[in-house]
Amino acid sequence: MKMITTTSDYGIAAFEYAGMLSFSYMKRSGLALKFGIIKIGQPVKQVVSVPFDYCTQQMDKLGKVFKRKNEIEERLIAIDDRLERIIEKSGVLVAEKQKPAKEIEERLVAIDDKLERIIRRLADIEKSGVVVAEKQKPAKEKKQINEGNKMFFKAIADENIQLRHQQEGNQ
Amino acid sequence: MKDKKILNIGIDLGTSRSVIVCDNGIRQAIPSFIGYPKDAVSLKLLGEMVYGEDAIRHRLSVKLYRPFDKGVLLQDNSDKKGEAHLKSTAIARALLRKLVAYAFEEEEDDKLLLRGVIGAPALATQNNKKDFLEIADGVLDDVMIASEPFCVAYGMNALNSALIVDIGAGTTDLCRMHGTIPGPEDQITTFKAGDYVDQVFLELIENKYKEANFTVNMIKRFKEENASVSEHGEQLFIELPIKGKPTSCDVTNELREACHAIVPDIVEGIRKLVATFDPEFQDGLKQNVILAGGGSRMIGLHKEIESYMKKTLGYGKVTRVEDSLYAGANGALMLCKDMPDEYWDELKKRK
Numbered sequence: 001m002k003m004i005t006t007t008s009d010y011g012i013a014a015f016e017y018a019g020m021l022s023f024s025y026m027k028r029s030g031l032a033l034k035f036g037i038i039k040i041g042q043p044v045k046q047v048v049s050v051p052f053d054y055c056t057q058q059m060d061k062l063g064k065v066f067k068r069k070n071e072i073e074e075r076l077i078a079i080d081d082r083l084e085r086i087i088e089k090s091g092v093l094v095a096e097k098q099k100p101a102k103e104i105e106e107r108l109v110a111i112d113d114k115l116e117r118i119i120r121r122l123a124d125i126e127k128s129g130v131v132v133a134e135k136q137k138p139a140k141e142k143k144q145i146n147e148g149n150k151m152f153f154k155a156i157a158d159e160n161i162q163l164r165h166q167q168e169g170n171q
Numbered sequence: 172m173k174d175k176k177i178l179n180i181g182i183d184l185g186t187s188r189s190v191i192v193c194d195n196g197i198r199q200a201i202p203s204f205i206g207y208p209k210d211a212v213s214l215k216l217l218g219e220m221v222y223g224e225d226a227i228r229h230r231l232s233v234k235l236y237r238p239f240d241k242g243v244l245l246q247d248n249s250d251k252k253g254e255a256h257l258k259s260t261a262i263a264r265a266l267l268r269k270l271v272a273y274a275f276e277e278e279e280d281d282k283l284l285l286r287g288v289i290g291a292p293a294l295a296t297q298n299n300k301k302d303f304l305e306i307a308d309g310v311l312d313d314v315m316i317a318s319e320p321f322c323v324a325y326g327m328n329a330l331n332s333a334l335i336v337d338i339g340a341g342t343t344d345l346c347r348m349h350g351t352i353p354g355p356e357d358q359i360t361t362f363k364a365g366d367y368v369d370q371v372f373l374e375l376i377e378n379k380y381k382e383a384n385f386t387v388n389m390i391k392r393f394k395e396e397n398a399s400v401s402e403h404g405e406q407l408f409i410e411l412p413i414k415g416k417p418t419s420c421d422v423t424n425e426l427r428e429a430c431h432a433i434v435p436d437i438v439e440g441i442r443k444l445v446a447t448f449d450p451e452f453q454d455g456l457k458q459n460v461i462l463a464g465g466g467s468r469m470i471g472l473h474k475e476i477e478s479y480m481k482k483t484l485g486y487g488k489v490t491r492v493e494d495s496l497y498a499g500a501n502g503a504l505m506l507c508k509d510m511p512d513e514y515w516d517e518l519k520k521r522k
């Protein structure tokens with residue numbers, strides 16, 4: 001009986017040991033596999049992940065833009081409204097200005113009529129021998145004389161006057 | 172008369188070229204030549220008179236006249252009006268009339284009052300100046316005569332501390348400007364100018380190419396285009412007929428020698444004018460030597476004068492006017508425009 005008990009104990013121990021051993025092997029090979037994958041995978045990941053990271057960033061940005069889209073749309077609508085109001089206002093101004101232009105036109109027509117009457121009257125006066133005076137000429141512009149050069153002008157003029165005198169004397 | 176528009180004119184009646192500049196923008200230069208047809212055929216072909224380039228071109232069929240010699244009217248040797256003098260005056264007047272006609276090409280001449288200043292050589296005598304007045308009678312309504320180098324200085328606003336060297340065809344005028352009208356002691360006139368260069372050039376070519384057949388007119392244009400005193404210029408060849416065959420002749424050294432012929436008198440004149448000036452102001456003169464006139468276009472002349480001044484006077488700065496042909500007439504025009512009306516009126520009263 002004792003032998004049977006001992007044998008079963010050994011059996012159980014052997015089974016436990018086998019179990020532990022196999023667990024150990026499995027764990028070790030699992031760890032080895034994990035480290036192997038990490039060692040090889042990390043550089044690959046670093047290379048492969050760059051475009052994905054970039055895409056992700058851009059998508060984030062786009063997302064932000066889309067988020068602001070509504071804000072921008074709202075602001076554009078507000079600007080549009082303000083522009084419409086300005087155009088409306090200016091339209092009012094133009095309409096208001098058109099009123100005096102009509103008045104001016106009427107006045108010009110009246111002046112035209114007056115001028116025609118004056119011309120007709122002048123023609124009648126001219127028939128009686130009265131002539132319209134010539135347009136008065138503007139006063140002659142005076143030369144800007146450099147005072148420093150005046151003595152040169154005087155000397156040259158004097159010499160020429162003297163020459164004229166001599167010429168007259170010879171004649 | 173009072174309603175007429177005043178047209179201001181600056182005139183340089185030169186021995187070789189006559190120039191007119193007006194305040195309506197017209198400016199014209201023509202050779203100072205007039206040709207009268209020799210016979211009925213040329214009269215029919217050319218008309219009563221031909222001027223400038225046309226006169227030179229048709230010189231075989233016209234009697235060619237040049238009214239000025241050495242800057243003044245030809246045959247001007249006495250107060251007595253001889254036939255030659257009257258003829259020269261008439262020719263010069265015809266030339267002036269032609270020049271002035273350019274001035275009112277675009278205007279109605281009966282509505283214009285022509286007011287002009289004519290440049291005369293620096294040391295022209297009273298008689299020479301009176302000749303200019305006589306030439307202008309009947310062509311210009313009002314006229315004044317002014318020294319040519321003074322006109323150049325006035326046009327360049329160099330009325331103080333400047334030495335003007337106006338190299339024309341008949342004369343080279345040297346004039347020092349010191350803020351007053353230059354007197355005779357401020358001016359030197361030499362007769363070694365463009366015509367003298369032509370004469371020397373002609374003699375040198377004749378000596379080198381004895382069989383060549385040519386006239387002074389043929390070499391004059393060549394000289395005007397290539398005149399140089401520089402040692403480093405390119406070789407110059409002129410085509411001259413030798414026994415009827417056009418032959419290329421090397422005249423590099425001959426032209427340089429001919430151009431050099433006027434340099435000693437110019438530099439000696441500069442030395443005299445500087446040396447006899449107030450010692451305190453001599454530096455100003457040395458620093459502002461201005462070359463004008465057709466002769467100033469000679470390549471290397473200003474450098475040559477500068478190097479001479481460096482040797483004899485210590486240093487010197489020589490510049491050339493930009494518009495050498497028109498510089499005198501431009502100054503005369505400016506003088507004419509700036510001259511106060513009261514002086515013109517005063518002159519008219521004395522006429």
